[in-house]
Amino acid sequence: xxxxxxxxxxxxxxxxxxxxxxxxxxxxxxxxxxxxDVLDKWSQIEKERKGPSNPALWWINGKGDEIKWSFExxxxxxxxxxxxxxxxxSLQRGDRVLVSLPRIPEWWLLNVACMRTGxxxxxxxxxxxxxxICYRLLASKAKCIITTDVLAPAVDSVASKCQFxxxxxxxxxxxxxxWLNFTDLL
Numbered sequence: 295x296x297x298x299x300x301x302x303x304x305x306x307x308x309x310x311x312x313x314x315x316x317x318x319x320x321x322x323x324x325x326x327x328x329x330x331d332v333l334d335k336w337s338q339i340e341k342e343r344k345g346p347s348n349p350a351l352w353w354i355n356g357k358g359d360e361i362k363w364s365f366e367x368x369x370x371x372x373x374x375x376x377x378x379x380x381x382x383x384s385l386q387r388g389d390r391v392l393v394s395l396p397r398i399p400e401w402w403l404l405n406v407a408c409m410r411t412g413x414x415x416x417x418x419x420x421x422x423x424x425x426x427i428c429y430r431l432l433a434s435k436a437k438c439i440i441t442t443d444v445l446a447p448a449v450d451s452v453a454s455k456c457q458f459x460x461x462x463x464x465x466x467x468x469x470x471x472x473w474l475n476f477t478d479l480l
Contacts, residue, residue: 375407387412
């Protein structure tokens, strides 16, 4: 498939092959994966020092603590997170995972990891109740849920009703019975 000749872009393209795209010579991959087709490309450019060394992720919490990840670091960490999803969590392409996390760095990391593995991410607010969680797990047939200490008790209260739920992954500094700890596994 080729880009359409009259395709309008709303943001300036920042590729070295802009001319090939405008002449409809650049092919679009049949199966596009943001993690490998964009993030890994930027990581490679960063490694070769061909591009600016701007952070891929710059996160600052309300206390002023910050995390900066380069494209190379984000790529590497997302590959490790993808290994957690496909290894200990036993998730495969097409499986669904409910992710109910605040906007912490792990939220972005797990989003990219899901893209890498082909796992379907179902984002959920951190304000979900136990009933909301149960409904979403049953309706989506999610095999895994990823959350923090705050929602873990609500998940535990409905997990027995959710026959498709196989894995519970917690993003926490502490461990919890019957939960895999994302930080430890990463």
